[in-house]
Amino acid sequence: MLIERKWKKWVYFYLPMALFIVFTLFPFYWMAITALRPDEELYHTWRQPNAAPLWTLAPTLEHVKGLLQTTAFPTWLWNTMLIAIVSTIISLVCGTFAGYALSRLRFRGSEFLGTAIFITYLVPQTLLFIPLADIIRDMQLGNTPWALMLTYPTILIPFCTWLLMGYFKTIPRELEECARIDGATRFGAMVRIIFPVAVPGILSAGIFAFTLSWNEFIYALVFMASADQKTVPVGVVSELIRGDIFFWGQLMAGALLGSVPVALVYSFFVEYYVTGLTGSVKG
Amino acid sequence: MADVSIRELNKKYDNGFHAVKDVSLEIRDKEFLVLVGPSGCGKTTTLRMVAGLEEITSGEIRIGDEVVNDLPPMDRNIAMVFQNYALYPHKTVFDNMAFGLQMRGYAKADILKRVREAAEILGIEPLLERKPRQLSGGQRQRVAVGRAIVRHPEVFLFDEPLSNLDAKLRVQMRVELKRLHEQLETTAIYVTHDQVEAMTLGDRVVVMKDGRVQQIGEPLELYGRPANRFVAGFIGSPAMNFVEVAISRTGDTLWAEAHGLRLKVPPHLLERAGQRVTMGVRPEALRIANGADDFGFATAVDVVEPLGNEILLNFRAGGVPMVARVDPGVRVKAHENIRFSLDPERLHFFDAKTEAAI
Amino acid sequence: MSEAIVNGRRDRVSRLTRLLENEKALAAALIAPGVIILLLFIAYPFVMALWYSLTSIRVGEAGEFVGLANFTKAINDTIFQMAFKNTVFYTFWATIFKLALGMWLALLLNRHFRFKRIVRASMLLPFIIPTVLSAFAWRWMFDPTFSVMNWALYHGGMITDRLPFLSDGDWAMWCAVAVNTWRGMPFFAITLLAGLQTISPDLHEAAALDGANAWHRFWHVTWPLLLPVTLVVVVFSVIQTFSDFQLIYVLTGGGPANSTHLIATYAYQIGVGSGLLGEGAALSLFMFPVLFAVVWVQLRSLKRMENA
Numbered sequence: 001m002l003i004e005r006k007w008k009k010w011v012y013f014y015l016p017m018a019l020f021i022v023f024t025l026f027p028f029y030w031m032a033i034t035a036l037r038p039d040e041e042l043y044h045t046w047r048q049p050n051a052a053p054l055w056t057l058a059p060t061l062e063h064v065k066g067l068l069q070t071t072a073f074p075t076w077l078w079n080t081m082l083i084a085i086v087s088t089i090i091s092l093v094c095g096t097f098a099g100y101a102l103s104r105l106r107f108r109g110s111e112f113l114g115t116a117i118f119i120t121y122l123v124p125q126t127l128l129f130i131p132l133a134d135i136i137r138d139m140q141l142g143n144t145p146w147a148l149m150l151t152y153p154t155i156l157i158p159f160c161t162w163l164l165m166g167y168f169k170t171i172p173r174e175l176e177e178c179a180r181i182d183g184a185t186r187f188g189a190m191v192r193i194i195f196p197v198a199v200p201g202i203l204s205a206g207i208f209a210f211t212l213s214w215n216e217f218i219y220a221l222v223f224m225a226s227a228d229q230k231t232v233p234v235g236v237v238s239e240l241i242r243g244d245i246f247f248w249g250q251l252m253a254g255a256l257l258g259s260v261p262v263a264l265v266y267s268f269f270v271e272y273y274v275t276g277l278t279g280s281v282k283g
Numbered sequence: 284m285a286d287v288s289i290r291e292l293n294k295k296y297d298n299g300f301h302a303v304k305d306v307s308l309e310i311r312d313k314e315f316l317v318l319v320g321p322s323g324c325g326k327t328t329t330l331r332m333v334a335g336l337e338e339i340t341s342g343e344i345r346i347g348d349e350v351v352n353d354l355p356p357m358d359r360n361i362a363m364v365f366q367n368y369a370l371y372p373h374k375t376v377f378d379n380m381a382f383g384l385q386m387r388g389y390a391k392a393d394i395l396k397r398v399r400e401a402a403e404i405l406g407i408e409p410l411l412e413r414k415p416r417q418l419s420g421g422q423r424q425r426v427a428v429g430r431a432i433v434r435h436p437e438v439f440l441f442d443e444p445l446s447n448l449d450a451k452l453r454v455q456m457r458v459e460l461k462r463l464h465e466q467l468e469t470t471a472i473y474v475t476h477d478q479v480e481a482m483t484l485g486d487r488v489v490v491m492k493d494g495r496v497q498q499i500g501e502p503l504e505l506y507g508r509p510a511n512r513f514v515a516g517f518i519g520s521p522a523m524n525f526v527e528v529a530i531s532r533t534g535d536t537l538w539a540e541a542h543g544l545r546l547k548v549p550p551h552l553l554e555r556a557g558q559r560v561t562m563g564v565r566p567e568a569l570r571i572a573n574g575a576d577d578f579g580f581a582t583a584v585d586v587v588e589p590l591g592n593e594i595l596l597n598f599r600a601g602g603v604p605m606v607a608r609v610d611p612g613v614r615v616k617a618h619e620n621i622r623f624s625l626d627p628e629r630l631h632f633f634d635a636k637t638e639a640a641i
Numbered sequence: 642m643s644e645a646i647v648n649g650r651r652d653r654v655s656r657l658t659r660l661l662e663n664e665k666a667l668a669a670a671l672i673a674p675g676v677i678i679l680l681l682f683i684a685y686p687f688v689m690a691l692w693y694s695l696t697s698i699r700v701g702e703a704g705e706f707v708g709l710a711n712f713t714k715a716i717n718d719t720i721f722q723m724a725f726k727n728t729v730f731y732t733f734w735a736t737i738f739k740l741a742l743g744m745w746l747a748l749l750l751n752r753h754f755r756f757k758r759i760v761r762a763s764m765l766l767p768f769i770i771p772t773v774l775s776a777f778a779w780r781w782m783f784d785p786t787f788s789v790m791n792w793a794l795y796h797g798g799m800i801t802d803r804l805p806f807l808s809d810g811d812w813a814m815w816c817a818v819a820v821n822t823w824r825g826m827p828f829f830a831i832t833l834l835a836g837l838q839t840i841s842p843d844l845h846e847a848a849a850l851d852g853a854n855a856w857h858r859f860w861h862v863t864w865p866l867l868l869p870v871t872l873v874v875v876v877f878s879v880i881q882t883f884s885d886f887q888l889i890y891v892l893t894g895g896g897p898a899n900s901t902h903l904i905a906t907y908a909y910q911i912g913v914g915s916g917l918l919g920e921g922a923a924l925s926l927f928m929f930p931v932l933f934a935v936v937w938v939q940l941r942s943l944k945r946m947e948n949a
Binding site: 178180 | 334335336355356357359361362363365366367369371372373382383386387430434
């Protein structure tokens with residue numbers, strides 16, 4: 001660390017840092033405040049002299065209660081969680097196997113396949129959703145969680161494969177060779193020796209995939225029609241606006257509570273998430 | 284307990300690199316055979332083909348009576364100690380050593396007994412419940428060896444196991460490995476680039492270069508009767524001194540001549556009279572001369588390196604730099620003129636073109 | 642140590658496992674599940690989308706082959722032209738801001754200070770939270786009647802009338818850029834931070850001793866060394882931003898008066914809203930060449946950088 005003058009530290013570091021923090025976190029504060037303010041307070045226009053939007057002296061849980069009791073929000077939470085977990089598991093399994101094969105086994109076409117898998121990442125969902133809707137319907141999976149559990153992996157697998165490829169490359173070859181000499185089959189060496197050592201990488205890919213699932217919107221929007229099948233993002237967007245009226249209190253409560261599960265899971269695995277994020281770029 | 288037979292072994296990579304060229308070795312049961320050579324000479328590739336970790340391009344490998352070319356490693360009943368130990372980081376020392384036995388379906392009681400035995404032989408019993416990251420380099424190496432001996436394989440394979448240890452530990456482990464081998468009486472193939480390890484450990488030593496076997500023989504044979512210039516220069520430290528000389532004949536005596544150098548040489552070089560050959564003399568074969576004679580030469584000393592148990596003298600003779608090893612009692616100073624003498628029986632000669640020994 | 646046990650390995654292993662001893666067979670088996678899913682749900686629909694774009698297919702009727710009619714219609718469609726321009730504008734500015742702010746934040750986070758871990762963790766929240774949810778919060782903050790920003794600026798004496806955040810097409814696009822920046826900046830920051838940490842402090846110390854000030858140190862030491870990572874991050878971000886849907890959908894819905902559409906949202910409106918599947922597919926396809934070109938340029942630049 002280079003020595004620098006005290007005032008410089010304040011101007012060049014503390015001040016910008018504080019600004020960044022406020023900029024980044026203010027919307028969340030806003031969400032929370034809105035969710036807890038009674039309606040009368042909420043609907044003060046900005047011009048009104050006694051408008052005090054930044055805090056409230058009479059916090060209330062009416063929006064939260066309304067959200068949980070009168071809408072299908074709890075169901076959406078459950079749906080989203082279930083779909084996220086299953087998609088993540090499917091993607092991890094496929095991604096780990098494929099990542100291992102592409103990085104540790106020698107066979108013709110491995111480079112081609114690696115590039116091909118990467119290319120699929122480029123095909124935007126906003127292109128595929130039209131024909132996919134038909135395919136899903138033909139497979140009679142429309143409006144069921146499986147529509148998403150099978151399509152989310154298309155977004156997650158390329159990423160998981162790629163991340164794990166990079167991770168596997170850091171494990172010394174000798175571990176497998178030794179295991180095979182010790183008597184393990186190729187498959188056995190992979191599962192008993194390499195996978196346990198790769199757990200941090202697998203966790204990173206998993207947590208990243210999990211957050212990506214929660215964030216998905218368009219497939220859920222197009223494939224899920226009935227209110228009790230929707231995921232949180234779709235539900236909040238489509239069901240909490242009745243007529244032309246935005247029920248901001250409930251909306252923000254929904255936005256906040258909808259963010260909590262992901263944020264919570266993330267907070268337990270921050271280091272893994274960061275590794276996943278940066279690993280994907282380095283890979 | 285088995286002999287290993289390698290016949291006309293070849294390895295060519297997809298990019299065309301021919302790593303192992305027609306290597307043939309017959310390794311006797313219980314023999315400790317060392318493959319030694321500089322990096323890239325093909326010794327490790329050969330070892331890996333015996334292990335089943337590399338595919339064989341052509342040739343045959345037999346372990347015992349069985350041709351093992353197409354057998355995966357798990358079916359070959361061999362054990363290997365890797366340069367980086369390759370210990371399973373998520374398993375305890377005990378589990379590391381037990382893994383191979385578990386793979387082969389041994390009973391729990393058997394496994395316990397065998398691991399304990401091996402641990403005792405290597406002195407690592409107190410470490411059994413630890414994980415590899417809690418061990419020092421030397422301890423890890425022992426566990427790696429323990430993991431191999433637990434299986435009572437037919438052949439042990441060693442891939443430069445001592446390279447990652449510091450110098451003192453290396454010397455210690457060398458002795459232990461030799462003792463271990465005598466105790467276990469199992470065929471062993473050992474790869475190293477260090478010729479000291481090769482000489483001290485091997486019953487026989489195979490010197491390799493550029494994918495080919497240069498010479499096979501007992502250590503002292505390689506030292507005393509190297510088959511070509513490469514082996515002569517590779518074995519022995521400090522390395523043999525080489526100088527190009529012209530063989531001339533006056534009457535019945537043969538001389539080797541180079542710039543400032545004129546030595547009498549043995550008669551078996553008769554047919555080389557009038558030709559140039561490479562002459563080699565080991566640093567330890569040079570002595571300080573008592574008087575002038577025809578088996579020596581005079582020169583000025585450049586640098587003196589006192590090592591305690593011996594003194595190395597650096598000088599120039601015949602136009603090339605040379606090294607001599609003399610007793611610690613010798614009093615010589617830099618830039619002093621001195622005279623060396625040597626035993627003509629200890630001179631080596633090599634064809635200038637083919638580098639084969641004459 | 643009977644022979645039976647020593648050779649027992651051979652009998653204990655099933656036929657299937659033996660088959661998988663072959664490197665190629667194992668590779669095929671491991672890659673198969675992933676490839677099958679990708680083929681079924683990406684490759685196949687992609688081909689279908691290509692086909693749809695060449696027909697007049699609508700919801701309910703199969704339509705007929707129309708060649709490139711959908712594409713020409715799109716090119717002549719003023720709304721699409723607007724959407725394309727918007728997408729480029731949006732991607733360009735958002736990326737620039739994300740890169741600049743992300744880099745700045747990364748440099749700040751590269752120091753040691755108390756609460757660093759918790760600050761770093763919370764800075765990622767905008768990126769973690771589902772986009773539509775945070776976009777809603779921003780929409781609320783921009784609301785014409787109740788905007789907290791208008792409130793703050795008004796009471797700060799800077800404006801007398803409300804700012805038309807989302808009610809004016811141009812303003813709305815800039816707001817979208819702002820929200821996208823807010824959301825994507827942490828991704829840049831954290832990734833660039835990881836890159837920064839691989840730069841040996843020796844280099845900065847040597848430069849400082851050589852007389853370079855902070856800006857010079859950044860420009861001559863940090864920036865060049867970060868270029869590879871920067872390039873990769875930028876490309877990822879461009880791909881995501883160019884094909885973005887959620888943010889505009891929630892923030893403006895494409896309005897007012899179709900002035901803030903992106904390619905993706907317009908394709909959705911035509912394809913799902915109006916049911917014109919063929920035309921919707923054609924609109925979406927306009928994205929693909931651009932994305933492909935971006936990635937190709939990146940790969941070329943990276944290779945050149947590696948060889949330099």
